[in-house]
Amino acid sequence: MHVRGTVAGDVEVKSVSTSYGESDLAEVPLRLERDGDESTRQEPVSRDTAGQPDIVDGHETTTVTLWNKWTESAEYLEPGLELLVTNAEEKEYRGETQYSTTGDSYVVVEPTFLVNVTSIRNWVECPRLYFLNKLSGVPLNYPVVKGTLVHEVFGDLLRGRELEESIDARVDERGLELGLLGETAESVTEDVRENAKAIEGWLEQGRLTEEDSWRSEQLLISETFGIRGRADAIRRGAPVELKTGKNLKKVPRFKDKVQAACYALLLEEHGGDVDTGTLLYTKNSALDRNEETGDLTPAKDFSMGDGLLKFVVRLRNELAAMEIKGEIPTGYEGSAKCEYCFEQDTCMVVSGRLDQESKAGQIGQALPEEEREYFDRFYRAIEEERREVHREYAKLWEQDAQERADDDRALIDLEFVEKRPLEGGRWELRARRTSGANSKIREGDFVLASDGHPVRGSSELAIIERLDEEVVLTADEPVEVTRLDVYPSELTTDRLLAAMHDALLKGDERRKDILFGRADPEFDTVSETFIDNNAAQNEAVTKAVSAQDCALIHGPPGTGKTYTIARAIRAMVERGERVLLSAFTNRAVDNALEALLEQLDDVIDEDRVVRVGSESGVREDMQSYRLERSGDPEDRLAELQNAQVVAATTATCGSRVMKEQAFDAALVDEAAQLTEPGTCAAINLAERFVLVGDHEQLPPVVRAENDLTESLFERLVDLHPDAGVMLDRQYRMNQRIQAFASREFYDGELRPAEPEIAARTLDDLEGVSRAELPDELRDPVAFVDVEGDGSQYTDGEEAARIADLVETYEAAGINRTDIGVIAPFRAQVSEITSHVPDDVSVDTVDRFQGSSQEIIIVSFTATGSLEGPIFEDYRRINVALTRPKRALVLVGDSGALATDPVYERMLEWANG
């Protein structure tokens, strides 16, 4: 029986005498968890449990006794933490049902906190090392790249690829990284070959006996133990870990055993019975027998004892509890000796700079207090964001398939079509969609492809190659795919942390003075005219070009932000500077790049402009600028180094490759949609920076509510008003359309750039006459009152009315592709989509930001009262109302809207 609940009070640890001698025990008051609908709940399978375990639920508080070594985990317990005890024993005590651990029990603290296997491995080495790794990320260095290559070749060999072919292909794929490291393909090939020999020899042995069954790298998630990771390989159901180092002892290193034991736990949860683990030290086979003494066999097996598995769970508990409590490890938690640690210096520097307690001690001077306070705040905020990612993982098993689909996180009910082996041992999987449901899942995404359940079924990490009526995926191993789930990734969180670390601990002092408001940004004198028909744009370019530190360009909708950025970059390029162009989304990067290419036409050669990004992320017409990663290291390096303009998303700016680059200036578009550390990822790479954005439009997209919700752009606009310029002439909207937004969000300062813009109407479109429209639609702004159907997130009546409007416009000669419909909820987007023809674009505000249409129809989806979030943030309504050029139609219940002052003013304007 499993017992799960929340710690409800103080935990008492004590020693008692039993018939076996002195024993430790901890009494934990636990408020038992109440689970959902009994009939639909599936329980995880667990070690040593025949059949389905029962879970005790209800609301009552009981006592759970943890015996012996589990008292170590009890030490970290605090009220509010979640606890799971597997295979617990039930007993009656003074009329109360209580529970205690048995010999088969595991005690898991905060099981939904999914700890990565590599984190546990780092933690056992030293908890402080785990923290340092988390903070600074893994830099680009040869051992890391070589390690990755050897792992890739290992996977290829297991999938039956030929050794030399695999090495050549894998080394080729890493051309760019190797180039940056100054390596040649030949020397790396040789190095990898030496390591791969160990693998091949060992595989051969296995094949001789014909007993081996293999599979390559597998992603495993345990909902019971709160662990996830990717095992390098599984042989006869047992984990095999590859290490590119040497080990001349008979037995594997302890930390390596711990890692293999994590995979054993994961495999057991998936129905396995693991009694051994294998470590393969590939360097052993490259050593010279005459020079080395010891056991040179690469493969070391060990038996997977119960004690080790439990030890691993206790380690994981310690880590999870510290993270949940937001504590930072000091190193005293473990027994490692600092003098043997390669990271001792780094550890001391970080401890010194941040004034953290550390076993290694501190060196250097502490950062000013306000910077340490900033670090603490943002560290916490980023970790909260990580928790949200962990919650996303938990939803993989907490929600059923339909809930996942409704939440837009899965494509379900696919019909499996076929699996086809690809060259190089990978697989192509095909499935047919049985419904046209919308989903977040896009081509190029990593997804969990499963035969029904992403965690409990057979599942693989796959890439979506194509997504229309049919889904085409590629994966390492075949799976009869019937369902795809969004794969939650911590990569963004990891990069935010590293960007903050770099900005604070490696950042230039002057830069920090600016960021913390200790100094004012300075400007050179530049008297050139860059743009002669728009004074604010000209001032913005002048500020960008002359900035010694930073410039901030505030660009309301349609004011030529992209144009201004392009013009500024051209001026910088003409001055011989190297420039980084970045933005939050790939789409924005490509848009800006397109505008820039026009400007750069006669200024520099095309090959000096490089777009860094993945094939699926970069727009079709920008592919020719995309930096190829594979090929000869020297050529790849030259291509990047030669580039005077590099364009990449801010996430990519945090990649190992981009972190090696340096620029004179970084220009960041859509900066108001970026968190502070997200912005730092780009500006860390440059001497000075220019942020362009509009804090009256959408804020950063984050899961948690904390310091990450305000952009650096917005903060700096307040902090350094003199470094800012607001573009005040817009090139998009008819005068009538822009009036409300200008008044409400831009102090009435926004105006049409030219009389023709102000006077735009649908009459300007070919074959269109407003005279053919009903009276109420002739004005550029119209309000259509619909009472609505009373549902919370959808409104069928509004959807039907919108379908009529589309028909009316069509009858007046308007192309359907010129109409956009914006709704506040995805459910209403689906509802409207099912009412209107396919070529009308219907979406949420978030997906419309940055684009424009001739006609925009807004569905408010509010009935009766305004309770519940409609466009819950006024910035969303600003975006929605500023997308159209020639006509805007608002559809909603005027009674409900009039209850909010902003919407009331909107109604007055629309009806005016």
Ligand SMILES: Nc1ncnc2c1ncn2[C@@H]1O[C@H](COP(=O)(O)OP(=O)(O)OP(=O)(O)O)[C@@H](O)[C@H]1O
């Ligand atoms: N100084 C200018 N003279 C003439 N046309 C301009 C000028 N500045 C911008 N434009 C035009 O105005 C339109 C909008 O410009 P742009 O796309 O740069 O705006 P934006 O502010 O980036 O828009 P959004 O708010 O959608 O991000 C474009 O067609 C652009 O060519």
